[in-house]
Amino acid sequence: MIDHISLNVSDAKASRVFYESALAPLGYRVLMEFEGVYGLGSQAGPDLWLVPAESPTPVHLALTAESTQQVDDFHRAALAAGGADNGAPGERPHYHPGYYGAFVLDPDGHNLEAVFHGTGK
Template sequence: MIDHIGLRVTDLSASRTFFERSLAPLGYTVLHDFGEEIALGGPVPGVRKPVPDLWLSVAPEVTPIHLSFFARDSAQVDAFHTAGLAAGGRDNGVPGLRPAYGPGYYAAFVLDPDGNNIEAVFHGDASLAD
């Protein structure tokens, strides 16, 4: 299991705005602000408080990556996509089923200010099984 990830960004202020707004529907907030680095986190099953699992730090250049976030249901995916576009992101895939990725795979994709492909995904009822 991945504990956290560090994402390099060229404009921390723009990225903070994008991630704060687009991940809010998934329960994410800024947990730490160290000036040139911030950490966001959201709810983690079995943990009482949010965990800082997304760290943003400034870099002069970045190589875009794909980063996906778990959603509890398709409504959260829809809300992520709407919030991401409102926060200045660019559409990279409207909310919907993606059967080629697996049964019940419901996702949306938004490009952040640095071109990172940010996804929210709900794996259908199978993701809720024990």
Template sequence: MLDHIGIHTNQFDRLTHFYESVLAPLGYSKLASYEDAAGFGSDKPELWIGTAQAKPTPIHIALAAPGSAAVDAFYAAALAGGGKDNGPPGLRPDYSPGYYAAFVLDPDGNNIEAVYHQPA
């Protein structure tokens, strides 16, 4: 359904560097870079970071991971990069069977999730 999504920040450089490190374990990298925007993805930019004049309202984004080890690596990279724990890696059977995820708050307070749907 979605083609891309954007996060606005008044800490553009900090957030761009944060996402460069936490998206790498999921197989995503910075594919586009402009003075006030950066796009991340695997084939095309799907997550955009852009500048905002005022402090934006935090949002929740769930990112697909290729496996549970990638979820673990995402979580470790996020904490090392200045993110805050919002739910450690693990199964969440109350969401759905095989739902393996980790949650972190980025430097702007956005709730970023990496999720892998394990085969049943």
């Protein structure tokens, strides 16, 4: 089981603003901060860390949603925060029945996804 992940970002303060808004529908918020590093998470504690880096390599990061509505809300919030659409909310049965996700590129080009695994999982 993964405890936490560090995501390299070129501008930690700007990424904090983006991620706070984009992930709010999933229950994420900044829980810890020190020396320009931000730890986001839900009630369980920070599991996503934004860490400054000169040249971040984009990655794909998928976060679990509790409903299709949360996926829709994430997508809307991420776009409003300045993210670029990389896949509108919808079912993706080619992954598996019940897979409902949305994709947004963050300011560094990270492919951020919210996914709900419906009853077809």
